[in-house]
Amino acid sequence: MSGPAVDRRLQGEGATPLAGVGTVVWYRPDDSVDLDEPPEDVDPEAELARFEEASETARTELEREREETRERVGEEEAEVFGAHLQFLSDPMIEDGVEAAVTDDGLPAPHAVRAAFAGPIEQFEGMDGRMKERADDLRDVRDRLLRILTGAERVDLRSLPEGSVVFAERLTPSDTAQLDPAVVAGFVTATGGRTSHAAIFARSLALPAVVGVGAGLYEVDEGTEVVVDGDTGEVVLNPTEETRARASGGLDAPVREAPVETSDGKEIEVAANVGRPAEIEAAVERGADGVGLYRSEFLFVDRDAPPGEAEQYEAYRDALDAFPDGRVVVRTLDIGGDKPVPYLDLPEEENPFLGDRGIRRSLGNDADLFETQLRALLRAAAAGAGDLAVMLPLVSTVEEVRAARTRLEAVASALDEAGVDHAIPEFGVMIETPAAVLMGPDLASEVDFFSIGTNDLAQYVMAAARGNERVSELRDFRQPAVIRAIRETVRAAEGTECWVGMCGEMAGDPDLTELLLGLGLDELSMSAVTVPAVKQRVTAVDTDEARELATHVASASTKEQVVDRLTSQGESP
Template sequence: MYEGTGKPVFAGVAIGPVQLYRPAQRQLPASSGDPAAEQALFDAARETARTQLSELYEKTLQEIGEEQAMILDVQIMMLDDEDFLTGVRERIAAGDSAARAARDAGEEFSAAFAALDDPYMQARAVDIRDMAERVVTILCGGDGGIRITRPCILVAEDLTPSETVQLPREKILAFVTRQGSANSHIAVLARILNIPSLVQASLELDGALDGKTMIVDGFTGRYYIDPDEATLAAMTGKRDEAAQARQQLEAYRGVPTVSRSGRRIQLLANIGSPEDVPAVLEGDAEGVGLLRSEFMYLGRDALPTEEELFEGYRRVVEQLGGRPLVIRTLDIGADKQADYLGLDKEENPALGYRGIRICLTREDIFRPQMRAIYRASAFGPVSVMFPMIISVQEVRRIKAFCARIREELAAEGVPVGQVELGIMIETPAAAVISADLAKEVQFFSVGTNDLTQYTLAIDRQNARLDEFYDPHHPAVLALLRTIVENAHAAGIWAGICGELGADPTLTETFLQMGYDELSVSPGRVLELRKIICESEV
């Protein structure tokens, strides 16, 4: 028996034969020496890719659902992205083959997203690379499919979004990949399918793995290959218990989130775009506690118009059908490579020109967004929160700006709703002065990812520092307690929208601290509701 570890993305136990997937090696064709001919090859391959993705979109929509299908819709749009097309044209003109130009331009475009601070937006870099790789594969004469004939545990270096959605879901017992993250598409699909899976697994992709019996423990992050009888018996029992526990969670669908002592807390969901709303409803979340605005700004060559922003926000409001929506204003920074913003490269972008610092100094960005948010509020309950706050002065400037926007819209006869103004507490500065900030706003939402990073002075994207990165650090927990106490002292509510909100080992701690809301991945809502409803706190 051999055992190893990985990062679990969905709890549970899977047992079955390994199917190893390794993409076929391919040789990029050399340039014909005729740029016009190479450009024609690229254009034809791009149209073939469009046809393939459109067919795959329809299949995915029917078999898996809108959330995963929209991955492909985004890739179809990316085929027309001017930054990508310009990169290809310039490389072909410089003498590259169509295949090499598509690959290199895709990697450059993908790197822009991979450099983002937000893990959700980082994961979208894979969409871009996948789109470009599809074009390259077509130019190389391949089809890139995965063929699975029996139920298996799929083991791979990584899986692209289009590979992921093509998988026969009924035959996948678990995923195990050497790369990937908690926000990658393979992780998202694992949560949708409710199958235990591991990413970043310490595993050699040896051909001898094919067909061997494997156990994946999504609770502990361990896997076992060729398990002995005792391990197999123990893990079979654990698998059966987990399946029964998942079924029992359905008893909490539609149930008020109230502890045994009568403590009420809202369970909302974090999303990245309107396409994520169906998962919110399926997960039985009570609303959306974090809508990231970046989806409207990235992967384009110009700022979105007020009308585009309004339509995006309105779609979410209407789909939620009266459930609350909290929109985070644009949290983009100098590391995010949105060329049309004209941002300079920075040595330390996490501490640089980002979030509210951009909005307060770029009215051309802030004004259309706030007008769109206020207009969308006429269609349902909307609140707005502002990221990267460090001072009372910033908040007062924001409030004055928002008051002017409301006055403008009123003068124009445009209907608006009652929009609560809140702030993200994600810097130690904001946490320390939260008593003063609470007097200025109507709610706090704690971004625990950045708060932990800044408090511990550890880059959370640096894998070499994982052993030092401790989101349960006493300093972080002390700040969380201070934040909610200061909020309540001023008569406002406080929630958590960072990853810690979904940590079941801290749910009762947050109840004890007095938090009013937790906003988490849609698939975690029922699990947390059960913990809360059974709690004596």
Template sequence: MNEWKGIAASTGYALGKAYVLPEISYDPSKRQLNADEVEPEIRRFNEMVSLAAGDIRKLQESAAAENRDVQAAIFATHLSLLRDPEYIGEVTQRMQEEAINAEAALSEVTAELMDVFAAMDNDYLKERCSDLRDVSARIGAYLSGNGMAVPMEFPEPVIMIGMDLAPSLTAKLQPSQVAGFAVDIGGKTSHSAIIARSLGIPAVVGVVGISSCVQTGDFLIVDGHQGIILVNPPDEVQDTYRVLQLAETVRLAQYDRFRELSTVTADGHRVQLAINIANPQDALAVSKVGAEGIGLYRTEFLFMDRDRMPSEDEQYAAYKAAVLASGAEHPVIIRTLDVGGDKEIAYLQQAKESNPFLGYRAIRLCLGEENKAMFLTQLRAILRASQHGNVKLMYPMITTLQELRAANRLLAEAKAELRAQGESYNDQMEVGIMIEVPAAALIADQLAKEVDFFSIGTNDLVQYTMAADRMNEQVAYLTQPLHPAVLRLIDLVIRAAHGQGKWVGMCGEMAGHPDAIPVLLGLGLDEFSMSPAAVLPARELIAGLKREAMAKLAQEVLQLESAEDIENYVRAALHAR
């Protein structure tokens, strides 16, 4: 038995046969071009870049449709690389100046940039080498005509081994096919580690040399708790790990008994657990996991990966399908188009911005004069879908009262158009807003007078409060949902809404976090919307909490000084119960 030690990237235990990934490569040999060959070669390169971008967009949208926001963000980074003049532009410039073939120029520029990153005393930048490696391999595969196909169906779940797992590959991993993985390079913030955690696949990274020493068919154990890989262990060691694996499976299976139950605290207070979705098919998970509705339908993915805007009838059909799939009695909150930032739509011809997360995005874009017709079309489609169930409409990224009023004026216009056409809709449909911007939180008392509900989007609220781009792992330490500043804003929003008799939900990742749920419950949050996998663990947790005790705990943690202090305080309080 050989034992390898690396970095525990994703917890859990996996046992199975190894599958060593074939290295995806292309021939970087340099070939001199005649003068009349250069421009056709540049065109060929640009065509292959476009094909690679198309692949990555599909991966991004697929990840988003399955609520895998982390992966979607990674692919947004890859798309930005394909538009980067310092990368793609440098490749074409080198082809032009040196009259060389695309493969050689791509290989040279990629290697030079990776050397620069690797030499930096910064783990985040070092680990971005995997992005360059993945993107260049995809372009190179198209240039060579070899493709990037890696088999993803096996007779039994395997443990993947490689130098690194490209994000484009890890995004396709399914626990039914891949029990775990280990790679030579990477750290806890590498993309492969992040994706493994989001999928719940045990993984160990930074296991230097393992890809060259393990062979396909070797029996492996991945200990994602201790960061250990065991190669061809004896039967008694396998038996020990199977016991550990079974115990973990039993613990997870205990959540099943909460599937048919309402979400009620130990002292009888009821809250609502909903799920976030990106397409009508996702709505089927409502019944599958015992959720109580859809707290966020991200409509932007209906607009992406196409060359024109979806028609009103197409949108209406999609929204209606989601309502019917979730069950007519369940609330379905449909968010209007939220693009910009890391989500681009080519046919909208969005201008490049130096800081897109602070730019022309979400409701700001929809209220722009050039986009009002598009916005009205979506509003009409949502209104038409409202007749089929408990539909609620929500505007993203509202910052001022004036934006809210402008959006509502267009909603009134959409209603008038439908009435003129004889179309049915629910005139009493609730209309709410996302609270994602500190400015909105600070005027929540004013906004609450003109909406039916709030939904707190903590992914953006945290990044704007902490002034830390959530896509930038260099400042990942500032992505702190439990920071006192964030919790105080949430407290302010909930109190303002309840003061006006309005309810408050949350649709950011924080809503499903076990350390946050007790505090949010104590602050008075009415609805928690999360990924489907988080629903049953959240319901079990809430069932063991007393709201009165959590209200006391929430007020206590608001006085603490750091997210770490709050996290430790909450865990100690729950442990003492």
């Protein structure tokens, strides 16, 4: 007589604080591209022409997928495809293909495989995030091979409901196809929490476990599994009890009310949103409000800008979704990596350092800015929640004063027209080193700061977003980034200016104690991580957190930062 069912478990690294139950579907993209032995004679000119044509097709695909990902997943995730475009035109790859064709006599597909082999091996030999960049190269290589060979692309958009995708690895192109309404989760043999697949999983709110290892290959297609993206466990043939727990959610409990630290300091935990569906998800996950409303999503994927009435309704809907909370709307942040067809955006050598954000709102897009301010001030009076307006990419006091003058002029015009309106809170994003250094002056001009760690890390470390070669420098745990955050908080001390954070760093529960110790009043993140961060807040003692922050901020290397976080019980 057989005994009771016993769970069999595999251990990896959890990528999301979510759990799911489903059936294994193996994804083996390498099976779709099979190269025969190369012929003895090839026409080098013809093969190089084939490669150039395939590169152009790949470039078109990547640009389309970047826009689709920006709309469906998020702007940070869409940057991955910008990095792939860089790899596609990398001279090392192009020269490698040319040498393999002209010197070694290989046809284009074999030359592509040969040219990518060395760089992939080189990244594989590195540590941390740099090692995971090998997957980006594989993604670009496999795309070129598929185009050159005419192989069919495996369609991950058409998986059966309740699928749990098992794979050796998932590239960004793969993960971007997954539909959270159908897929119950994914598990990979390789990768870590900072891999692109893991980052996409958090944005898509997909349960995911990565880095399980060779034991994953022993699991058969069709096996029922539980994916616990919090603990990193994958449970095979789970018992009824395990299935029930997972179906009910193994992630942190949703807390609808605001939370306090263990010694009674209330911390606002908000969500970053851009689309109506994200607002709904933020409410469901217990967000206290919206810490970053990306208003540019109202302006993209259309032939003309939204009018005042359309914007008013969108802002009011967000305010009504959080009647007891605050909604922070970032004014139009166009430029950089956010092209808009109907605007006359300049072609710039480095658009991230160019005409973008508040610079355009005070310049070429002044009319759009005024219309947006009219809609915001009207919504501030009509919506149930509290509205705050935030300026992007501020570098000078003059920009802030000019923007406030525009806002006051709009308010006066509404007064004269007898239109109901209200003056919202007025703040700035801290994204540039200039804003950090001018913090004491800016704090006297505004009601709040919101630290955008994604851009702040880029500018502080001179390491461009989308350039994977310098991704290690953009790590939030770099001492310079942590000190920039500390100085921003210090600049606001003794004033009425509160300080929040709306970058990806805010959504990492392992960094919550550090951030509260540095003195942040608000944290805003992807909705999926709100429950886990709220739970972590309740366990923080403010005095102990301050001691940790002092210890960490005094570190002179990233390795020391990681060690000091680890020694306090934090995960690196």
